[in-house]
Every structure is written in structure tokens, then in C-alpha cells.
Amino acid sequence: MTITSDKTNILIVGAGAVGFSVGYHLHLSGTDVTFLVRKGRKADFAPPQKLYCYDDATLKDFSNFNVIEDIEEIKPQQYQFIIITLDGNVSRSPEGVATLSKLGDVVRNSKTTVIMSAFGSGIREHYIQYMRIPEDQLLRGILGTLSHQSKADLPVHAPTDPKLINQAIVCYKHPANKVGFQVENNNKSAAKQFSALYNNSGVSRCGQVSPAMFNIYSSIGFPVYAACDIVGWPKFSAVIANKDLWQLACRAQGEIASLPKHGLIGKIMSFVMGPRMTAKIHLKMEQDMLPLDYQAFNRFHHGGKVKAQDVESIRNSIVEGELQGRQMKALKELLQRVEHN
Numbered sequence: 001m002t003i004t005s006d007k008t009n010i011l012i013v014g015a016g017a018v019g020f021s022v023g024y025h026l027h028l029s030g031t032d033v034t035f036l037v038r039k040g041r042k043a044d045f046a047p048p049q050k051l052y053c054y055d056d057a058t059l060k061d062f063s064n065f066n067v068i069e070d071i072e073e074i075k076p077q078q079y080q081f082i083i084i085t086l087d088g089n090v091s092r093s094p095e096g097v098a099t100l101s102k103l104g105d106v107v108r109n110s111k112t113t114v115i116m117s118a119f120g121s122g123i124r125e126h127y128i129q130y131m132r133i134p135e136d137q138l139l140r141g142i143l144g145t146l147s148h149q150s151k152a153d154l155p156v157h158a159p160t161d162p163k164l165i166n167q168a169i170v171c172y173k174h175p176a177n178k179v180g181f182q183v184e185n186n187n188k189s190a191a192k193q194f195s196a197l198y199n200n201s202g203v204s205r206c207g208q209v210s211p212a213m214f215n216i217y218s219s220i221g222f223p224v225y226a227a228c229d230i231v232g233w234p235k236f237s238a239v240i241a242n243k244d245l246w247q248l249a250c251r252a253q254g255e256i257a258s259l260p261k262h263g264l265i266g267k268i269m270s271f272v273m274g275p276r277m278t279a280k281i282h283l284k285m286e287q288d289m290l291p292l293d294y295q296a297f298n299r300f301h302h303g304g305k306v307k308a309q310d311v312e313s314i315r316n317s318i319v320e321g322e323l324q325g326r327q328m329k330a331l332k333e334l335l336q337r338v339e340h341n
Contacts, residue, residue, distance in 0.1 A: 007032045008197060009078060013099070014085035015045040015067070017147035018117050020170040022083060024051055024062045025180055029200035034066040034079070042069045045169075052150065054173035054292045057159045071102045081113050081194055083141065084127075088120035088309035097130050104131030113190040115141040115183060119218045120309055121316035136187040139194075140214050144179040144207070146292055147172040152300045157291040173292040175285075180204030184214045216262050216269060219317055222310045223252035223331065224278065225302040226338045233299035236286050240279045250275045251330035256317045260324055311338060 008031045012019045015035040023033045037045050048063035068074075082103065090096045107114060114137060116127050127138055148154065150168045165171060174180055181198055185191035185208040198206035209217065227249035228239050240246050254270035256262075262269075286294040302310055314335050321328040 008080050009034070011036060011074065011079040011082045012085065013082065013103070015041075016085060017149055017170050017172075018085040018143050019083070020049070020051060020062070021143060021145050021147040021172045022085075022141075022181055023065060024060060025201045025204040026198060027062060027064060028203065029197055031197060032066070033064075034068060036071065036074075037067060037069050039069045042067050049169045050167050052165050052168035052171040054160065054171065054289075057161065057164070057291075059164050059167060071099070071106065074103075074106050076106060076110050077112065079112055081115060082107060083115045083117065085117050087306045088118040088123045089306070089312055090309075091116075091118045091123060092126060092312075100127060100130040101132075104133055107131070107137070108133055113137060113139060113187065113194070115139045115194070117141050117143060118309070119306075120313035121219050121320060123218070136190070139187060139191060140184040140218070142182040142209070142214075142217060144181050145172040145174050145204070146289060146294070146297050148297060148300060152297075154296045154300060155293045157293060160291045171292075173289055174204065176288045178203075178205050179207045182207040182209050184209055184211055186211045212263060212265055216257060216266055219313055220253055220256050220269070220273070222313050222317075223249040223256070223334055224282065225298060225310055226252075226314065226334050228295065228298060229303050229307070230337050230341050233295050233303055235295055236279070236282045240275075240283075246279070247275055248330055248334055250278050252314075252328075252334045253278065255321060255326070255328050255331050259317065259320055259326075261320070311335070314338075 010026055010031050011034050012023050013036045015037050019035060023035065027033050035045060045067050047065055048061060051060045051062055053060055086096050091100065114131065114133065116138060124138065124140060128135065148171055150165050150171055156162045156165070183191050183194055183206060191208050195206040195208055198204070227245050230245060231239055231242055253273060257266045257273065258270040259266060314331060318328045318331050318335065
């Protein structure tokens with residue numbers, strides 16, 4: 001299928017929580033959005049769809065998009081941006097590697113910019129290896145909204161109406177700064193172009209993050225989620241009250257931040273992001289994200305949906321540290337407790 005339009009064409013690989021949140025706001029920006037889904041799932045994601053927005057407790061109509069289920073339908077130069085929403089674990093699976101390789105064949109030697117949303121140590125290098133595209137053709141992206149499938153069955157807090165949740169395919173909540181997406185600026189021109197495009201939505205903003213900061217963001221948070229998982233995902237105040245576990249998680253976080261690849265910024269963060277500052281950040285996030293239940297979301301997402309990605313990232317950070325002659329004691333102990341749990 002060839003799309004003919006004066007609008008910017010964007011392909012989103014995957015029609016899950018990340019895909020629909022980003023796709024909806026790009027649609028508001030005036031782009032033509034197409035979703036690539038697994039074969040046999042086209043009807044499940046066909047327009048029209050509704051998204052529930054916790055920001056104003058309303059349903060959002062999303063009908064002006066396309067759905068395809070075969071990479072063979074994609075033509076070279078057809079899309080200005082391709083956003084791949086596979087998580088780190090799926091990206092490394094045989095199916096994920098095959099998808100990356102096929103997409104690489106389509107975009108290689110083209111002007112299409114690829115934006116990946118997978119997290120984890122070495123995941124960017126994994127994409128470069130299997131897509132076989134230049135470094136500056138690949139940007140990393142972070143979803144700023146907290147987005148989940150409506151079937152996640154999270155606790156409902158006023159003024160959220162469960163009847164509206166049931167009508168939606170995906171639900172989302174912006175952080176206080178309204179940054180719904182952030183993109184790596186290793187290719188400053190492409191990052192600026194995408195950010196400007198996304199910002200045209202008028203209701204959500206796209207930030208830009210340096211590669212150095214992105215490296216830290218994509219790995220430093222997993223020890224905190226591991227601690228939450230160990231104690232069963234209670235409110236953050238209860239996790240923090242478990243002082244031995246909380247201090248262990250923050251030491252593990254510091255071990256990741258201070259890895260040589262993170263340079264001076266990482267060393268500074270390893271000192272600044274101690275138990276008190278880390279607690280302050282998450283307690284504020286828990287409050288700011290209401291009426292979305294922050295810890296229930298984390299339990300669904302980091303405790304289930306992408307837990308394999310999180311654990312793999314912790315393992316990779318341990319390996320990196322050991323190769324540098326570091327013992328990574330706190331991170332190892334935390335990993336053992338997560339696996340035992």
C-alpha cells in the first residue's frame with residue numbers, strides 16, 4: 001500500500017500503549033500515521049479507536065490512521081520517520097531480530113529516520129547491528145506519558161470513570177511538564193524536525209535528550225523497580241520505609257550510573273541520586289500522576305509487561321561493570337533477590 005499525501009508520513013511498529021499514545025498525538029500534529037501490526041491482528045486495531053486521557057478525564061477519538069500487517073507493503077522513502085515500539089526483550093527475540101532486519105532492508109540508504117523505544121544496556125548497538133543502518137539514522141525515544149492498555153485493570157480513582165476506560169483501547173497520563181515524548185539528539189537535525197512535528201499537537205510536547213543522558217536514563221531506573229517488585233509493589237512510601245532494601249536499590253542505582261561509559265555526568269548522578277533524592281523524585285511522581293495509580297501502573301508495566309527487559313538490563317550492567325573490574329555487589333544482590341522473588 002502506498003500512501004499519497006502532502007502530510008508527513010510516519011510508520012509506528014506496534015499498536016500497543018506506546019504506539020497509540022505517540023500515534024494519537026502525532027495525528028493531532030497533522031501527520032499521516034500508519035501502524036504495522038502482527039499478521040492476523042489488523043482487524044483488532046482498525047480505526048476508529050478511542051483513548052482515555054487521565055489529564056482531563058475524557059475519551060479521545062482516533063480514527064484517521066492506517067493499519068498494515070506486512071513489511072512487504074512498506075516502500076523505500078515512504079515514511080519520514082519509523083517508530084519501533086518493541087521492548088528490549090522482544091527486540092532481541094528471533095521474531096524481533098527478523099523484524100529489525102527486514103525494516104533495515106527497507107530504510108537502508110534512505111532518508112528515513114528510525115526511532116526506537118527499547119531500553120537496556122547495548123540495545124542501541126543491537127539495532128544498528130541487525131538493521132545495518134548508520135548511527136545517525138537511528139534515534140532513541142522515551143515515552144513521557146504513562147500509557148497502558150485499558151485491559152490492565154488498574155485501580156480507579158476519582159474523577160476517572162471506569163465506563164470510559166472500558167471504551168478505550170489505551171489510557172494515558174501526561175507528567176506535570178506535559179512532555180509526552182523525548183527523543184535522542186545524536187542527529188540534531190532529525191531530532192529537531194521530529195520534535196517540531198510532534199509539538200504541533202498543541203497538547204503534548206517532545207523534548208530532546210543528549211546521547212549521554214539517554215544512556216543513563218535507559219538503565220539507571222531498574223534497581224528501584226526491582227525493589228518495588230521484591231516487596232510486592234506497595235505505595236512508594238512503604239518501599240522507602242524498608243530502609244535496608246531502599247538503600248540497596250539506591251547503591252545499585254549508583255553502581256550503574258558510575259559505570260565508565262556514563263562519564264562525569266554518571267559520577268555526579270551516582271552521588272546526587274542517593275536514597276533521599278530518589279525517594280523525593282518518585283513520591284512526587286506518584287502524586288503528580290494522580291488519578292492514575294503510579295505504583296499499580298508500575299506493577300503492570302515493570303512487574304509484568306516489560307519485566308524481562310528490566311532484568312536483562314540489570315544483568316547487562318553487571319557484566320559491563322565486571323569487565324571494568326568492578327564488583328557490582330549491590331546490583332548482584334538485588335538481582336538475586338528479584339530472581340528468588
